[in-house]
Amino acid sequence: xxxxxxxxxxxxxxxRDTWGYPxxxxxxxxxxxxxxxxxxxLGVLPTGGGKSICYQVPSLLGEGFTVVISPLxxxxxxxxxxxxARGIEAAFINSTLSHREIDQTWxxxxxxxxxxxxxxxxxxDSEMFKxxxxxxxxxxxxxxxxxxxxxxxxxxxxxxxxxxEGRELLGDPPTIAVTATATxxxxxxxxxxxxxxxxxxxxxxxxxxxxxWSVFRAESKKQxxxxxxxxxxxxxxxxxxxxxxxxxxxxxxxGQGVQAEGYHGGLDSQARTRIQDAWIDGETRVIVATxxxxxxxxxxxxxFVIHVDIPDSIESYxxxxxxxxxxxxPAYAVLLFRPPDADTQEALIESAHPSGGDVRRVYDAICNxxxxxxxxxxxxxxxxxxxxxxxxxxxxxxxxRTAVExxxxxxxxxxxxxxxxxxxxxxxxxxxxxxxxxxxxKNLRLAGFVQDLLRTVHxxxxxxxxxxxxxxxxxxxxxxxxxxxxxxxxxxxxGLLQWHPPGDVxxxxxxxxxxxxxxVDDRAVQSARKRAEKRLSYMLRYARSxxxxxxxxxxxxxxxxxxxxxxxxxxxxxHDEVAITPDDEAALRGILRNVADGEPRASWFxxxxxxxxxxxxxxxxxxxxxxxxxxxxxLDERYSVTEKADRFL
Numbered sequence: 001x002x003x004x005x006x007x008x009x010x011x012x013x014x015x016r017d018t019w020g021y022p023x024x025x026x027x028x029x030x031x032x033x034x035x036x037x038x039x040x041x042l043g044v045l046p047t048g049g050g051k052s053i054c055y056q057v058p059s060l061l062g063e064g065f066t067v068v069i070s071p072l073x074x075x076x077x078x079x080x081x082x083x084x085a086r087g088i089e090a091a092f093i094n095s096t097l098s099h100r101e102i103d104q105t106w107x108x109x110x111x112x113x114x115x116x117x118x119x120x121x122x123x124x125d126s127e128m129f130k131x132x133x134x135x136x137x138x139x140x141x142x143x144x145x146x147x148x149x150x151x152x153x154x155x156x157x158x159x160x161x162x163x164x165e166g167r168e169l170l171g172d173p174p175t176i177a178v179t180a181t182a183t184x185x186x187x188x189x190x191x192x193x194x195x196x197x198x199x200x201x202x203x204x205x206x207x208x209x210x211x212x213w214s215v216f217r218a219e220s221k222k223q224x225x226x227x228x229x230x231x232x233x234x235x236x237x238x239x240x241x242x243x244x245x246x247x248x249x250x251x252x253x254x255g256q257g258v259q260a261e262g263y264h265g266g267l268d269s270q271a272r273t274r275i276q277d278a279w280i281d282g283e284t285r286v287i288v289a290t291x292x293x294x295x296x297x298x299x300x301x302x303x304f305v306i307h308v309d310i311p312d313s314i315e316s317y318x319x320x321x322x323x324x325x326x327x328x329x330p331a332y333a334v335l336l337f338r339p340p341d342a343d344t345q346e347a348l349i350e351s352a353h354p355s356g357g358d359v360r361r362v363y364d365a366i367c368n369x370x371x372x373x374x375x376x377x378x379x380x381x382x383x384x385x386x387x388x389x390x391x392x393x394x395x396x397x398x399x400x401r402t403a404v405e406x407x408x409x410x411x412x413x414x415x416x417x418x419x420x421x422x423x424x425x426x427x428x429x430x431x432x433x434x435x436x437x438x439x440x441x442k443n444l445r446l447a448g449f450v451q452d453l454l455r456t457v458h459x460x461x462x463x464x465x466x467x468x469x470x471x472x473x474x475x476x477x478x479x480x481x482x483x484x485x486x487x488x489x490x491x492x493x494x495g496l497l498q499w500h501p502p503g504d505v506x507x508x509x510x511x512x513x514x515x516x517x518x519x520v521d522d523r524a525v526q527s528a529r530k531r532a533e534k535r536l537s538y539m540l541r542y543a544r545s546x547x548x549x550x551x552x553x554x555x556x557x558x559x560x561x562x563x564x565x566x567x568x569x570x571x572x573x574x575h576d577e578v579a580i581t582p583d584d585e586a587a588l589r590g591i592l593r594n595v596a597d598g599e600p601r602a603s604w605f606x607x608x609x610x611x612x613x614x615x616x617x618x619x620x621x622x623x624x625x626x627x628x629x630x631x632x633x634x635l636d637e638r639y640s641v642t643e644k645a646d647r648f649l
Contacts, residue, residue, distance in 0.1 A: 006061040008033050014060050015053070018086050025050050027204035031176070032058055035140065040199035041176040042146070042190055044557075046206050046322060051178040052079060055142035059115050060088065064139030067170065068118045071145050071157055076118035078298070083116060092118040096421065098469075106132050121148075121159035124166030133169035141167050143194060146177035147315070150189035158409050164195040180322070181315040184558045206318075206557045210325045213549035214569035215335045215542070221308055222252065228334055229258055229286065234303030235279065238288045239320055241309035241344065249308060250288045259285045265292035268501050270482065294320055300327035306334045310341045310543055312348070313535035314556050317542070337543040345536050352398035353529040354406070356522035362403035363412060365392035367514045374516050381416055381507040383424055383465045383500075404506070406525060412518060413508040424500040424507075425461050425468045425488070434496055449487045452477045470502060538635065544617045546570065546624040547631040555635055577625065578618040587619055588628075592645050595629060601637040 011032050015021050024032065031043045031054045045051045059066040070076040076092040083090040091105050091114050109117050110132060123129050141163075143149075149160035167175060177190055182203075191199060218224040225238065238253070240246050243264045250262035261275045261284050279287040280299050287293065291311070305324040311317040317335070325331025354362070366389060370382035389400050407413045427434060431454065438450035456473050460466045473484050485501060492499045542552050549568035554561035564571045580588075594604050604616060620639075623629040628645040632638045641649075 006036050006058075008036070010061055011036065011057050014057050018057075018060065018088070019053070024053070025205075027202055028054055031200065031202055034200040035174065035176055036061065038174045040174055040196040042187060042196060042199045042201045043176065043178045044180070044182045044187065044203040044206075045178065046180055046208060051144070051180065054178060055140060055176050056083070056088075056116065058140060062139050064137040064173075065109065065112070065114050066116045066140040066142055067136075067138050067173075068116055068142040068144060069121050069124075069160075069163060070118050071121065071148055071160075073120075075144070076120075080116075080118060088116070089114045090116040090118070093123055094118075094120050095416075102128065110135050112137065121157065121162060124162045125159070129166070130169060133166070134171070136170060138170045138173045141170065141173045141175045143175065143177040144179075146179040146190045146194065147182050147186050149193045150182075150186045156405075158405075161193060164193075167195075181319050181557070183315070183556065187558075203558060206554055206559050207550065207561070208322060208325065209565075209567075210328055210330050211321070212330065212332045212567050213321075213553070213565075214332065214574065215337055215545075215549065216569065217338060217575075218336050219338075221336045221338075224334070224336055225249075225253075225306055225308065226256065228304055228306055228332065229253075232304045232332055234301060235282065235285050235299070236287075236302060236304035236306065237294070237320070237323060238286055239293075239305070239307045239309070239311070240288060240290060241311070241348065243290060245309060246288050246290055253286060253288065259283075260288055261286075263287055263289040263293045265290065268485075270485075291316060291320065294323050297323065298326075299323070301329075302326070302331060303329075304332040304334065306336065308336050310335065310337055310345055310539060312345055312532065312539065314538050314542060314553070315535070317539060318553060318557075335543060341543075342540055345539075348398065349529065349532050349536060351396050352402050353532060354395065354399040354403045354525065356520040356525050358393070358395055358399055359403045359406050359520045359525060360518050361393045362389060362395065362400055363407055363515075363518045365389045366404075366413070366508065367510075368392060372510065372514045375513050377510055377513050381509050384506040384508055386506075402528070404508070406520075406528065408508075409524065410521060411511055412515075414511055416507045416509060421470050421502055422467045423470060423488075423502045424465045425457060425497055426465045427457075427462045427497045429496050431459075431462055437496065446487070446490075449477055449479070449484075450491070453488075453491075541635065541637055545631075545634050545637075546621045546629075547634045552634040555633075573625075575621070578615075578622050580619075580622060584619065587616070588623065589649065591616065591619060591623065592628060592641055592649055595639045596641050596645075596649065601639070 008029055012023060015024065027043070027045055028050055031041055034041045035055065035058045043051065043054055055066060055068065068076070070079075073094050073096060076094060080090045080092050091108065093102050093105050097105070105117075106128060108114065143163060148157040149163070150156065167173065175194065175196060177194055177196065179190070182190065187201065187203070190196070191201070216224055229236070238249055240249055243266055246262040246264050250260050253260035261278065263272060263275050267275070275284070275287065276293070276297065278284045280297070302324045305321045307317065307320070311320065321333035324333055366382055366384055369385060369388045369392065370378055372378050372382070384404065386397050386400055390397065393400070404413070404415065408415050429437070434450065434454060438447045441447040441450070453473065456476050457468060458466055470481060470484060474481050477484060479487075488497075488499045491497050538556065542549070545552050548564050548571055550565035551561040551563060569575065591604060620629065624631060627642055628648065629639045630642055632640050
């Protein structure tokens with residue numbers, strides 16, 4: 001346990017000596033005092049609010065070491081690199097390490113080499129962890145991105161549910177759970193699912209006064225993006241909801257003379273790293289990205305974050321927009337919204353949420369593709385090739401991915417972590433045919449590459465998928481990694497083999513023999529969809545709200561806020577008023593009567609088409625601005641009529 005004699009003054013001394021900060025930020029000191037008192041803690045601090053300090057500083061004050069559960073490889077690598085740069089012994093265990101390296105790291109931890117050890121949540125279920133856990137002198141367990149334990153959270157990760165069992169094996173050390181985005185529902189889930197014992201629950205700092213929050217119902221999104229980029233100096237992020245959108249916006253920005261690069265999950269890891277580093281170093285001004293970008297990125301001087309499509313939840317929006325202005329200087333969070341955008345997100349929910357029957361079909365397709373007979377278990381992992389599963393099921397990729405997540409939640413399969421260096425290879429021709437191909441090549445370098453490849457792979461690569469560590473092939477061929485990758489793609493294009501680069505393919509293990517008809521919890525399937533729809537409904541309410549943006553966000557996350565912030569688009573009156581005509585009088589009276597009768601906004605003109613509902617949004621804005629309506633609760637869209645409205649009615 002952290003030393004009970006250590007005080008908050010001792011912690012401040014560590015902060016000054018090791019990190020160079022004169023004092024803790026508000027909220028950090030209260031959390032650290034609780035940790036030093038060996039009390040469980042749930043700390044909700046905003047993006048860039050210094051969550052990691054809350055467990056890193058106490059780790060240097062007592063005996064033993066801290067185990068940090070972290071969901072992202074890049075995040076744990078960055079944190080370990082930062083700690084080492086400050087002279088702190090730290091390490092990580094994740095899928096980028098070989099079995100031998102993982103074993104050595106656990107041995108070093110057992111012998112007290114580290115102050116902090118970062119692991120992915122899936123490691124808690126590994127035999128290596130279970131064999132060593134009771135021999136580890138763990139003084140503190142830290143759970144980063146703790147919202148991942150909640151199905152109400154926007155990044156639910158089933159492996160987080162294993163944390164209480166892992167903590168018990170470690171001797172029940174005190175636990176600190178931290179996150180940047182957690183509604184009251186999510187916080188209740190974190191406390192329950194992590195089994196926190198009477199924790200200090202501290203929610204602080206969602207208010208980012210240096211960020212100017214704005215929503216624009218722009219007829220021309222391109223013109224508004226141009227206005228922001230021209231009007232704000234410095235670097236920024238443009239978020240789009242699809243890879244196609246990333247490509248088109250990147251192309252348009254470069255055509256406008258703005259240095260921009262696109263980033264999404266379909267790029268290989270080398271390309272993503274190159275694009276990210278160029279932006280962080282200031283070589284690229286704007287990065288255009290899907291929501292795959294940003295977690296763990298620490299660039300303090302981002303001056304604007306523009307969402308050209310509406311995100312799927314307030315949590316996602318706040319986290320992404322909150323990457324602006326971490327240096328405390330002014331930054332602009334801009335959401336561009338048009339009524340059809342709601343249709344796009346609703347279509348994405350539809351495309352990403354399968355029925356119970358769809359989930360069962362995906363399970364059967366995975367088993368069939370892996371040649372697993374009913375009642376049997378495969379010898380090893382099964383490759384989930386989305387193209388093959390899509391062909392067998394006639395389902396889109398979104399539904400396939402969600403079905404795989406639901407199968408994992410149901411404990412029918414276990415999704416294996418994707419590895420940084422390991423790709424999957426399968427030859428389409430016998431070994432002799434590949435050798436003959438190499439002998440017939442005039443290009444001696446390519447012939448040598450093929451021969452080196454044949455010496456590297458196992459015979460299993462000719463009968464099924466085999467895991468190829470690119471590092472081994474790089475060493476054997478004495479070529480750089482990019483040329484090795486190009487060589488493998490060249491051979492794949494000629495039909496000699498199939499090749500999935502590292503991180504490009506998913507592998508799963510069956511947790512039980514293949515069922516003839518897998519039972520699927522339809523309630524869980526429908527529940528997942530309802531949660532997604534509810535999160536989107538709040539996002540749409542934010543986009544069309546007639547009230548202060550900052551008040552809406554703070555209320556959503558359970559903090560109090562004044563009615564007006566004085567800096568957002570609503571408070572500053574940045575929008576042109578809708579032109580009211582005599583033809584609008586009936587609609588205005590209808591809205592006011594609905595409010596006076598206590599009818600929820602969702603029922604106003606609910607049969608009307610979208611253009612009419614968009615017009616209602618503008619009319620409501622007019623009624624609020626001219627003191628006919630008062631917005632009492634931005635989250636529930638609850639209004640009340642004023643005396644002026646009573647007289648009008």
